[in-house]
Every structure is written in structure tokens, then in C-alpha cells.
Amino acid sequence: MAQGEITDDSAERLAFERSLRALRGFSFFTYPLAAVPLLFFFYRERGITMGDYGTLVSIGYASMVVFELPTGWLADRVGRRLPMLLGPFFFGLGWLITWLGTTWNAFALGQVAMSFGHALISGPPSALLYELLHAAGRREDYLQEEGKQWRRVILGSAIAFALGGVIGHFVSLGAAVFCSALLCFAAIPFAACLRESKPATSKATRLLDASEEGLARRLTKTLLHVEVRWLLLCYVLLFFLLRFGFHTWQPWLAQSAGDEALLLGALYASFSFFSLPFVKLGPRLARRIGDEGTLVLLCAICAVSVLLLSTSSSLWLVPLLYAQQIPFALHRPLAHAYANHRVDSRDRALVLSTLSFAGRLGFACAFALLLDDDAAVRDVYLEVGVVSVACVVVIGLARPRRPARA
Numbered sequence: 155m156a157q158g159e160i161t162d163d164s165a166e167r168l169a170f171e172r173s174l175r176a177l178r179g180f181s182f183f184t185y186p187l188a189a190v191p192l193l194f195f196f197y198r199e200r201g202i203t204m205g206d207y208g209t210l211v212s213i214g215y216a217s218m219v220v221f222e223l224p225t226g227w228l229a230d231r232v233g234r235r236l237p238m239l240l241g242p243f244f245f246g247l248g249w250l251i252t253w254l255g256t257t258w259n260a261f262a263l264g265q266v267a268m269s270f271g272h273a274l275i276s277g278p279p280s281a282l283l284y285e286l287l288h289a290a291g292r293r294e295d296y297l298q299e300e301g302k303q304w305r306r307v308i309l310g311s312a313i314a315f316a317l318g319g320v321i322g323h324f325v326s327l328g329a330a331v332f333c334s335a336l337l338c339f340a341a342i343p344f345a346a347c348l349r350e351s352k353p354a355t356s357k358a359t360r361l362l363d364a365s366e367e368g369l370a371r372r373l374t375k376t377l378l379h380v381e382v383r384w385l386l387l388c389y390v391l392l393f394f395l396l397r398f399g400f401h402t403w404q405p406w407l408a409q410s411a412g413d414e415a416l417l418l419g420a421l422y423a424s425f426s427f428f429s430l431p432f433v434k435l436g437p438r439l440a441r442r443i444g445d446e447g448t449l450v451l452l453c454a455i456c457a458v459s460v461l462l463l464s465t466s467s468s469l470w471l472v473p474l475l476y477a478q479q480i481p482f483a484l485h486r487p488l489a490h491a492y493a494n495h496r497v498d499s500r501d502r503a504l505v506l507s508t509l510s511f512a513g514r515l516g517f518a519c520a521f522a523l524l525l526d527d528d529a530a531v532r533d534v535y536l537e538v539g540v541v542s543v544a545c546v547v548v549i550g551l552a553r554p555r556r557p558a559r560a
Contacts, residue, residue, distance in 0.1 A: 169349050170290050177283060179344035180238065181306035184275065186337035188318030189249070189330040190311075191422035194404035195413045196327040197261065204405065206258060208525030211401050213262050215518035217269035218276075219511055223373070225273045226507025234278035234285075238345040241278075245271030246338035253331040271338070277506035279303070280490045282350065297440070297491040301433045304487050308433070312426030319419010327415065376505055381496050381554050386512050388449050388553075389489050391545050392481065393513025394520065395456035398538060399478050401521065405531045409467040421472075429479035436487050445492050446553040452481035452488075453546045461539025464532050 189196060197207050229237045248268030255261045283303060284296050292299075314337055318330040377383055407418070439448045459474040490506060497505045524534050 167290075170286060172347065173282075173286055173349045176344045176347035177279065177286075177303065178306055180279065180341050180348070181303045182310040183242070183337060183341035183344065184279070184307045184310065186310050186314035186334070186340070187249075188314040188321065188333045188337060189252075189327070190334075191315050191318055191404070191418040192322045192327050192330055192415055194408075195415075195418075196331060199327055200256060200261075202258065202261065205526040209522045210258070210261055210265055212518045212522035214265035214269050215397075215514040215521070217266045218273050218514045219518055221270050221273035222276060222507045222511035222514065223504070225270075226277050226504040226511075227372075229274075229278045229281065229507075230504050233350050234282040235345060235348050235350055237274040237278045238282075238348065239342060241271045241274030242338050242341035242345065243271065244268070244274065246335040247271070249331055249335035249338060253328055253335065273507070273510070276510040277504070280486075280494070280506055282348065284494045285350070296494060297437050297487060300487040300490055301436050304483070305430055305433045308426050308430055308483065312423045312430075315426060316419050316423035319416050319423070322415030322419060330415075372504060373508065376497060376508070379496060382493065382505065384446070384549075384552060384554050385449070385489065385492055386509065388446075388453065388549050389485075389509045390512050390516045391542065391549060392449070392453050392456065392485050392489075393510075394517050395453065395460060395538075395542055396478065396482055396485065397513075397517050398521065398524075399456070399460065399475070402525075402531060402534070403475060405525075406463065406467060406535070409531065425476065425479050428476050429483035432480050432483040433487065436484050436491075439484070440488065440491075445488065446555075448484070448488055449492070450546065450550040450553060452485055453542075453549065456481050457539060457542035457546050460535055461543060464535035464539050467532060 194207055197210065202210065225237060244267050248264045248266070248271060250264075251267055252261055252264035255264055280300060280303075283299060284293070287293055287296050287299060314334070318333060321333055322330040377386075403422075404418070407421075436448075439451075443451070456478055459477045463471055463474050465471070489509060493505050493509065524538070
């Protein structure tokens, strides 16, 4: 009997390690978007104006808003593995449609397909990691492990950015878009190797789940938590600032560095490589200044950098783009850890998807209005910078000061 128990323990440990390795491989190919440093220029090459570019990006985020909560609800019902299989497929399909596209409608369809794939994987990987660690008795290691997974996401993106720059320079911008599709598909075999670890539930818990299966009821119950509501507001601001910068770096750089694909690929790759060491700072910062204080600090870095970028388009301000990589490196592990430690297992993927949903909704509503064909990028930066600094002050004053629940 003792030998059987040892064998069972060994099998569980091997399954845990196998799933963890598969999750690491999946993380590397989560966002291997080789064409991202060149996308504005790819669209421009095919007749898309600045205003149309802003609208396309907003369509992508608005589509994710539509898909986000249903896919999070689905992941809590059917498990994490199926969405993680389908997500990379639709993500890659969207890039293929974009590669083949020659009209605004085709590009819009590509954005919708990408968004569906993106929504499918926005919450399940983090929820699955937390549950694997919880089942193995290592729940306290979540923030550290989430940081490791996020470093692999950033590393995969950095290598893809550099590759996209090389392909865009020596082949074509369209070839970099095609490369993005192939790299997205590479995540599928890793998702196929995952094994889910479902936490044991009592009969009472199962009855509670059955009575609360409705999406609206579960979401309403979750939002009763003060910490979750505050995190939602903070995350919306942080998400907007990070994505606003990400999607306007190219128009901003076009005024100073031009549209050289090799340079843009190298620059975007350097942004990601620069951010990698900062991922490790998450647990240390959270211990020193608290979870809420750290998240407010990340918002402040983004807001101030955007405000300063409005003063000029000089290459001397490029270090401010690097400053934005610090919040980018830290925001997901910290926000996901904050949510995971405060939400029950049956609602975990839904809450993570809610964060993404709210962030994308705010961004989608604002971005298309901020960019138009006559807009000066620096003027837009000034507008966003002033408003966001004010928002940081409000969120900082409103942060919960109660101790976190286990």
C-alpha cells in the first residue's frame, strides 16, 4: 500500500512537471507577433490612413470586449485546455487574413479573428498555473511562477520582434505578417500536452456552483469585493496607458526615426529585452510598498512618461519608451496575483477575463477618437498625459488599505 502511494505521488509529480513545462512552452509562443513593430507601416503600404489605423486597432479591442467574458465563462465551465488549444489557432488565422488582405474590410475581419483568439487565452493560462500550484501545495509560489511565465512571454515576443524586423527589411512587410501567423500556430502542440488539475470540491460547493452558473450573477457577486473593484479601475487605467503607448510608438517614431524595418524590429526587441529583468522585482516591490502601492506606481510611471513624450519627437526621448517597459513587465503578474488570491477557483478565469474585458473596453472606446488623419501625435500624448496623471492621483487616494485575504 505504501509502495502504491509512492507510485501515485510520483505519477502526480511527473504530471505536474510535464504540465508546467508545456505551460512554459505555451508562454513563449503566446504573443510571438513578428509584425507588430511594422504593422502601422504595413497598413500604410496597403492604403490605410492614420484614422483608419486607429479605427482598425479599436475594432480589434472592441471585438475582444465582446468575446472576453463569454470565453472566460467558458473556461470556467469546460476547463482551461480547450480555450488554450483554440486561441492560438484563431490568433494565427487572423494574421493570415491580414496577410492576404488588400481592403479595409479584410483587415477588420483579421482583427476580429485575432481578437477571438486573444480572448480565449487571456485568462486560462494564469488560472491553470494557479490551480496546478495549488494542487501541488505550492500556492504561495504563484507570483514567482507567474513572473517566470511572463518572462517567457516577453522573451518570445522580443525574439519575434527582432525576427520581424529582419524579415521586413530583407523580404517584405507582408512576409513578417505571415511569419506572425506561423509562430502563433506553434503554441498549439504545447496546449495539447497540458493536463488540468481540478481542485476537489465538497457537495455543498458543487450545489453552490450549480445555483450560480449564470454569468451575470457570478460577476455581480465577485464585484462585491472592494479589492476587486479597485483593481478593476486601476487595471483599466494601466491597460489603457500601456496599449496607447504600444500602438502609437510607430507614428511617434515615424516623425524622428523613419520607417526602417530593421531598426524598428531591433528597437521593439530591445524594449522587451530591457523589461525582462524587471519581472523579478514584482514580489520584492509588493512586499516593500504593498500590492496596491505597486500597482499605483506602475500607473504613475506610464502617465508621466506619456506626458513627457508630448514635449518633443526627438530621439533623445526614446528612454521614456524604455521606462514604459517597467510597468509592462510587472503589470500582469501583479494584477493576476492580486485577483487570484482574492477569488474562488470557480470564478478565477472569469475575473481575469473581466480585467481584460474592462481594459479593452476603455481602450476601444477612446483610441479611435484620439487618432484621426489630421491628429498630431504629440498633441494626443499631451491630452492623454494630463488626464492620466489626474486619474493616477484619484486611484492612489482610493486604494484599499485592508490586509489581503488569503
